[in-house]
Amino acid sequence: MKYKDYYKVMGLERTATAEDIKKTYRKLARKYHPDVSKEANAEEKFKEVAEAYEVLKDPEKRAAYDQLGSHQPGQDFRPPPGWEQQFSERDFSFEGIDLSDLFATFGGARPRGAASGGRHPIPGEDYEVNVKITLQQACDGSELDLRLELPEYDTHGFAHRVPHTVKARIPKGATEGQRLRLSGKGGKGLNGGRAGNLYLNISLEPHPLFRVSGHDLYLDLPLTPWEAVLGTTVQVPTLKGDVRLKIPSGTTGGQRLRVAHRGLPKPHEGAGDLFAIVQIAVPTTVSDDERKLFEALAEKSQFDPRRHFERR
Amino acid sequence: MSEGPADSLWLHHYRMCSLTEVVELSGLTESELREWVEAGILDPADPQVEPWSFRADCVVTLRTACRLRQDFDLDTHSVALMVTLLDRVHALEAEVRELRAQLPQTHR
The missing domain is CATH 2.60.260.20 (Urease metallochaperone UreE, N-terminal domain)
Structure with a gap:
């Protein structure tokens, strides 16, 4: 049987009073209870604390535990001679038993599997x-x-x-x-x-591409400025293979294009949708030719995306 | 030791559970369950129709409530309050997740 140091788990001295034990348990339960805690490994920590508290809160179990002596956590040990006669009327082998399962049989509670247990x-x-x-x-x-x-x-x-x-x-x-x-x-x-x-x-x-919102999926869809202005058809990945998506001319950044029923399937029927969110992507470096074309466009275009700033 | 696949059942609100089934799954007695309904921990689909039936996701709520009662040593009304607040936390977390999903991520 492997030793567990229930006092250490709860951060208590061996001389702690029943009141100390209760207070400490409440504090640790608030900190680690999996329903309220955001701590990493909360669930595991809470299980250890709850197991320790189960034994230490009960005077009979605590006395029996104290008589096991103090060992290193995880160390293989056997209870001192006569221990089982003093605390239990039952015969048992200590091999391969978890300490918590041993204490679960105390205080009149029969082990779940007891053949004599009715x-x-x-x-x-x-x-x-x-x-x-x-x-x-x-x-x-x-x-x-x-x-x-x-x-x-x-x-x-x-x-x-x-x-x-x-x-x-x-x-x-x-x-x-x-x-x-x-x-x-x-x-x-x-x-x-x-x-x-x-x-x-x-x-x-x-997922590297899709973000989940309920049963809907969201995907960023980068377009070049000319694709957005002229319109095009692009290949878009979905969880069920690529689909071709028509981009209407004059598509703007932030616009949501819906690909129906390509989200996650719903348990009862149907599926969520896939939304492609348009982003206008620009090249960070351009060749001389490209720069000239952009310059020509800048000269020709009457488009002013900030006209509404002047209306204040 | 390996076993074959089990019956899998989604605990979502489209599916209903009978009162008997909920009693069996929760390990509560029927009168405890009625007390919990009265305290507002869970609601039958239609309280007027006996025997009651419940949305299957109430099993999740009941399991949480049983854990809270045992681990924090709470009375029924404290359990009801915690369950209500936890429901709100979960709903808000889901909303934040859904809104975050709609925010574009910066590429490159």
Whole structure:
């Protein structure tokens, strides 16, 4: 069994009072709770804190934990002789058990998997994982291999974390923040209880060309000044291959050109749109010939884009 | 250990869940769920029609509410307040994301 220093996790002295422990937990929960925190690794940190608090807030568990002595975090250790007789009426092997699963059996609570724990069905636990997918995967749908550690119970009813690979089908229709439920892919149920569910929180990886707004996509479309003035047809990339887009003559910078139904597919029906935002791009260096042509144009043109400045 | 693909279900508001399904998924009792509806944590699609049905995305709200209740040791009204504020934060974050998407990026 690997040692975890619950006091260190919470930044507490071993002599901390129950009140100190509660106060510190509340402070850390506000800082790291995944629903309210923007800290990096908030979820992981919160899990560690919650696990430590679960043991330290309970006088019986805390006393049992203190008697384990102080070791280096992560160090393999065995409880001192007689420990299990003092704190538990159960036999168990300490091999491959997580410290938190050991303490989950204290205070009259039977381990979830206890063979002696009655015959009534217990549903499996639900799990939630964050999954990043590409825009192409959101568009086409995809199948991902998710690696998870799920508990399995030994004959004494103790949980052992076992790595699982869950194949998750992500149907098309995802967008940022969308949730997906995979039925029966969480923890196993006991005594015939249903298996838990696995919830995926989907987020989208940034794409080099497309930006996402709901199910719509935005793309910057640079045009030369002469393409914008004269009009043309250009090739525009979409997630489902290139399309030809007609640029009307007199197109201005900032104008949005809509390519219908080339956004992300919606889960129920249809798809968002792709918007190409026109940018007028100019060459930063020009040849002598080009410069002469521009000079000729400057001389000929009556166009004044700032005429409205004078109307004040 | 590897298993075949599972049934995938989008929890979006186009799909509906029955009261029984929501009770089963949330791990709440039906009376707790009714108390939460009364407190405004979630709303049935049509409160007049029994048995109630809910938009599938309420499962996300319920999971958040259960977490908040347990991890912060909150009463029902504090949970309702936090859920309301979190909803607003998420809506505003989505709006910022959508507006940012419309801003041109500078090339080169």
